[in-house]
Amino acid sequence: MAKLIRYRELQPLPCESRWFVPYRILPGVTAIFEPCHFQEVTSFLIEGSRCALLFDSGMGLGNIKAVVDALTNKPVTLVNSHSHFDHVGGNWQFGETHLLNVPEAVRKLENGFSLPEDDENRSPEALHLSCRPWFDLARFCVRPCRVVPIQEGDRFDLGGRTLRVLATPGHSRDGIMLADDANRILFTGDTVYPAPLYAFLEGPEQIPIYAATVSKLAEDYASYQLCCSHNNPLWDGAALCEIAEAFRAVLSGQAVGQPDGGHTRYPFGDFAIVV
Numbered sequence: 001m002a003k004l005i006r007y008r009e010l011q012p013l014p015c016e017s018r019w020f021v022p023y024r025i026l027p028g029v030t031a032i033f034e035p036c037h038f039q040e041v042t043s044f045l046i047e048g049s050r051c052a053l054l055f056d057s058g059m060g061l062g063n064i065k066a067v068v069d070a071l072t073n074k075p076v077t078l079v080n081s082h083s084h085f086d087h088v089g090g091n092w093q094f095g096e097t098h099l100l101n102v103p104e105a106v107r108k109l110e111n112g113f114s115l116p117e118d119d120e121n122r123s124p125e126a127l128h129l130s131c132r133p134w135f136d137l138a139r140f141c142v143r144p145c146r147v148v149p150i151q152e153g154d155r156f157d158l159g160g161r162t163l164r165v166l167a168t169p170g171h172s173r174d175g176i177m178l179a180d181d182a183n184r185i186l187f188t189g190d191t192v193y194p195a196p197l198y199a200f201l202e203g204p205e206q207i208p209i210y211a212a213t214v215s216k217l218a219e220d221y222a223s224y225q226l227c228c229s230h231n232n233p234l235w236d237g238a239a240l241c242e243i244a245e246a247f248r249a250v251l252s253g254q255a256v257g258q259p260d261g262g263h264t265r266y267p268f269g270d271f272a273i274v275v
Helices: 064-071 103-111 206-221 238-251
Strands: 021-026 029-033 042-047 052-055 076-079 096-100 146-150 155-157 162-167 176-180 185-187 196-198 225-227 234-236 258-260 263-268 271-274
Touching (some): 029 064, 096 103, 103 146, 234 238, 238 263
Parallel strands (some): 096 146
Antiparallel strands (some): 042 052, 155 162, 225 234
16 A cells, blocks of 8 residues: 555644644645645645745635745745635635636636535534634635636746646546656645545546546656645555556446445545545
């Protein structure tokens, strides 16, 4: 089983925010963790010698820009792993973001959006008990933001560190990863992470696409360190091979699943596949 490093094994950095907890997880890489909500999302501040890149802006329930400004004095470029609400909520604080050039996703962020009132992510129970006095999910929304479209192969030169865009459709059509090839690090977004992987969110036709994406990643990046955007931050790249094999087992009917709210969950140790 691929090695997983959990937040409880790491020492947090000082931070005045009630919502965010930052951790320096690798040289030049800070994970900005949101432990108060059950999504447990992480954004990554990646620094070069000249500038920095923020990969995702979280749920928007805290001031992530203030956290970033306290961590670096370099100019910061914001890039979104995809357009789901828990990764783009703080975009408006930066004025501009970069997103894979999927027109409906670009329009979604440019116009802003909110979740349905009955969405479980907006209920008080979505927050851990100690955080409920401080945050109100009832008024949650994603504010509009200017979007610069990007595509597979685009590069962000931070000075002594270059990040390359990988289009990774599956979890969402607009999903990307960022590859730091010199340091053999892969920032995974929601394509892979050590928790249930939701393969059905944009229709059943996406499931084999998701499987093909992970299979290709396993071929090319199994020796990389994975920086994951949910639950826990660091996972050995061998996990890509485990996930690719798990998708093959699910699609071939060899895996054993469990009913899960109208879907089927297939557990595989540190992760699961939900279809």
